[in-house]
Amino acid sequence: MDRIYRVTVERCIACGKCELACAFAHGHPGAPGVPRIHVRRLGPERGIPLTCFQCPDAACAAVCPTAALVRSEETGAIVLLDGHCIRCGLCVGACPFGNMVRDGLGHQAAKCDLCGGEPACVPFCPTQALEILPIQPAPVAAGAR
C-alpha cells in the first residue's frame, strides 16, 4: 500500500470516460459490467466523480454476513471476494454513500477495488481529475530531530 487514489473534483468535466473504462474493465466479454465509479452531472462540463472512499471503518464490510468484503493489504482497497458473495444486498443498503452497487448481470454486489492497484479509470481521465499517486511521507520539520 504505497499509492493513493486521488479525486480532484474541480478538474472533472463530466465526460464519463471513467465510467466507461470501469464498465469495460469489470465486464465480461461482450457484456460490460456496472461501473463502480459514477459522475454526478451538475451541468455542461461540470461533474463530480463518485467512487468508493475505502472507508477505514467500512459499513459494507461490517454488515457482510459472509465476510466477503476484506481489505487488501496490497492496495488498501476493500475488495469483494466473488465466491463469498451471496447476493443478499446488505452492503448496498449499508453504504451511506451509494458506492456499493449491484452488478446487473449476476445481481452480485460490486465495488471499486482499485483494479488491484492500477485503476482502469485513471489513464482515461483527460484532466487528471483521477490520479493514482505515490504516498508522500509527511514532511519532517527542519530541526525536528
Next chain:
Amino acid sequence: MAFPERPAPGVGGHTAAGHAKAARVALTMDGRTVRAPEGTTLLAAARAAGIDVPTLCHHEALEPWGGCRLCVVDITREGWNGSCQMVVSCLYPVEADLIVLTDTERVRTVRREILDLLLARCPETPLIQRMARAYGITRTSYRPSPEPTDCILCGLCARLCDRLGMSAISTVNRGIGKEVAPPFRQPPPDCVGCLACAEICPTAHIPYDSSDGERRIWGRRFPMLRCPNCGRSHLTAAQADFWALRAGIPRPYFETCDACKRAALGDTIARLGLIG
C-alpha cells in the same frame, strides 16, 4: 434477537489475510507439490492449485457440508504400500506429506455413480445433465424419477438462510422423502423475501415472482419498498426491517436506493462549494 456470529476473518482459511498468516504445509496433488495454509481443506488447496474438483453443495461463504460427495478424492502416503483412502475433499484438512489423487479411475467411478443417481432424480436439469455428460453419462442407468425435480438437495438455500439469520426454510424428512421446505409446509413466518435462497440455488429450482410492488416466494407475499426519491422498488419492507435490526443501521439507509444516495453525496460536495 440473537443472530449467528459472523465467521471471524480467516476461519476456514478463506480470507486473503488468513492465508498470509497461517503456516503452510506441503503436500502432493496429482504429482505436483502444493503448499497450502494449515487448516484449509483439500478442496481449497486443489482449487488454489488450479485442479478442478467438481462440487454441488460447496459454497465458499458457507461451512463445508459434505452433502453431495462429488468432491471425493483418494489420499495415500509414503509407506501405505499403494493403498488409498477415499475422503471428501471439502471436509478433509490438508496434512503435510499427504499424496492426493483427484482424478483416479476409482474416484471417477464414484463420481459417475453419484451423477448417475442424480440424473435419475433430476433427469431434466441442465446442470446435472452437463456434469453427467462430462463423466460419460447421457442417460441414467437407473429408472428416471416419475416426478422429475430440479432440487438436488445440496442444502445451499437452507444453510444460507441460516447464515443470514432468518432460518425460514430447512431440509425436512429423510431418505427419499427429503426435501427443502418451510416449517409444516406453511408460508414461513421468518422469511423476509430477500431471494438469497433463489439466487444461490444452482439449478434455479426455487420459484419466485418479483413484479413491481410485490414479491412472492415460499407462498408468501411481500410488499416492496420504494425509494422515497426515485420510486424504484429494490427490496421488501420486511427486508429493510430485518436488515436494519441485524446490522444496527437506521432503516432509512435501506430505503434509499444506491443511485439516490450517490446523488445526495454529489450534491453535498457541490454545496460545500468545492467546485465552481
